[in-house]
Amino acid sequence: MNRQKWVSLLGAVLIAAVSSSFAGSGSATGSGAESKEKQAPSLPDYSYKGLDGEMHSLTEWNGKVVLLNFWASWCAPCLNEIKEFVRYQEQYGKQGLQIIGLGLDEARKLKNVARTLGINYPVLVAEPNSNRKLLAKWGNSSGLIPYTVFFDKSGKLSGAHKGVIDDQTFEQKILPLLEDPE
Amino acid sequence: MKLLSVIKRCLLLAAILAAPQSYAIAESQVLATAGEMSVTDDDLKSAMASSPFATQFPSMDREDQALLRGSLLQRLVASKLLYQEAKRLEIDKTEAFQQDVETFRLGLLYRHFMDKLREGIRVPEDVTASIQQQYPNDTDGAAAARAAYLSDRYRAMRYLTIKNLRNKYNIKVYESRIQPHQMSDDTVLLEGDGILITYKHAVGNQVNPPQNKTWLMERLYKRAELLVIAKAANDEGVDLSDRLNSYRGERLPAMMIEQKQREWISGKDTLKKHYDAHPEFSRTMERWHIGQIVLSNHEDAEAVSQRIKAGESLFLLAGELSIDPYGKRMRGDMGWVKEGAGHPDIEKAVSGLEDNQLSEIVQTPAGFHLVMILERSPSLKRTFASMRDKVAQSLISEKSAEYFNELSERYKVVWNLIGEKQAQTEKH
Secondary structure (H helix, E strand, O other), rough: OOHHHHHHHHHHHHHHHHHHHHOOOOOOOOOOOOHHOOOOOOOOOOOOEEEOOOOOEEEHHHHOEEEEEEOOOHHHHHHHHHHHHHHHHHHHHHHEEEEEEEOOOOOHHHHHHHHHHHHOOOOOOOOOOOOOOOOOOOOOOOOOOOEEEOOOOOOEEEEEEOOOOOOOHOOOOOOHHHHHOO | OOHHHHHHHHHHHHHHOOOOOOOOOOOEEEEEEEEEEEEEEHHHHHHHHHHOOOHHHHHOOHHHHHHHHHHHHHHHHHHHHHHHHHHHHHHHHHHHHHHHHHHHHHHHHHHHHHHHHHHHOOHHHHHHHHHHOOOOOHHHHHHHHHHHHHHHHHHHHHHHHHHHHHHHHHOEEEEEHHOOOOOOOOOEEEEOOEEEEEEHHOOOOOOOOOOHHHHHHHHHHHHHHHHHHHHHHOOOOOOHHHHHHHHHHHHHHHHHHHHHHHHHHHHHOHHHHEEEEEEHEEEEEOOEEEEEEEEOOHHHHHOOOOOOOOOOHHHHHHHHOOHHHHHHHOOOOOEEEEEOOOOOHHHHHHOOOOOOOOOEEEEOOOOEEEEEEEEEEEEHHHOHHHHHHHHHHHHHHHHHHHHHHHHHOOEEEEEHHHHHHHHHHHOO
């Protein structure tokens, strides 16, 4: 019971951290207008350049359960996690799951990883040299990756996870969001 | 030539395989066969996953991935060739190999038993509650206390387990026989049900073992612990066949090549002859600190040559007039160049020059050069003794290439180029 309480408390703290960061200065790399964040139901209007060279706002994926995954090509656990994400996207994409990779690395290396691991979801690229600040703004002050924040179908922040999302975590935290009609 | 052709084919195949998304190659496709053995796509993936490049590989460019996979595939094929050769020469029946496998088997059994013992230890609820009480709101402190508890319990359990097994297997230690200088290899120091340790076993591969009773007792007890635990795991019926087969598959080729390497470098004069036949081992190249200006035509070069000879600075002129962007930026200071590394015509022009003497005009595709040696670092003699390891490596590398060609002849190597056909189809 104590452990459960502790985990719940930690979850609440994380959500609070991410939420408060949203309410802060906005994304250095995005076009995030604070006023837009308050317009529900919507994902926060943060924009990043994709591996396709185009700018993409998270709002493009409104209505989906979004997993925004922070990773880098040099991070071995991230690469292992991505292999599972490819499987999740394949399996749950039709149910509304949308994984989005946010690469904290050179676009060339990210592209190579996307090709080699067959990433089947969009990969956005963070502005170089802003990784630490960016992660902090998304509620991860330690700067450790992999790190994933997730939103329900209404665009509401549902939680954040530091470290690799394993099957158990996915089942506990993400699957219920997919089952939720909204 | 044959080796080159093999490498090229390897790289071509690997290049195709570097794009698993583009060509839906079936799982476990056979990439190459060497005699009776084959290397599959899964083998290659598994080798890649356990290589030091596993993390870097996904972020590499396609060409680099192809090179790496090609090189790894070659190694796997070489390993299969060596394995078959080792079997043919019955290296797997030698005492050294059998002993090696047995040592590995004992280690596996020991680890299996101890891991199980450790995993079986639980932190009781009252201890957990006490730790939580002692470290409220301090997760790190609680985790450390928990780890310390588990470690203590493991130590106690280990001691108890060994004691019980010692009784179970009726272990007897002949301490009175442990007398320095009075033991032969066959002197039995410890025995029990299915366990026997002689002086030779206790000492192991130690060269000139110390004739010291304390040291020997320690070795004896360590060996005894290994054997009783391994026996206990073995009695439980632990199946290690897959891991042992995999170990044999890796160790046998390694022993084969180790044996060949010893043969190649064993002759008294073999290494010296190789050293003498390769002058690059015996001396370092001379290094020159070069000043240079490059002009676009002969006339300009002639004019600048006259100005320098009349006392103007090559460096000031290079900073102003050189058409070589790097040389201009560096004001003619080209840094240190190793003999043999520069353009042959320029090397020829400077070879007879004194320091600070301007060369004749040298024409290259880059323009018309005027060069001088500012200072030089002379070549050094390197003795055979100081280069022995490098000479051995070079000889081994030379002999290995020949040897693998020979093995490829003996055990036919076939590269499966289905991928190549697919690539052709894609092109059309």
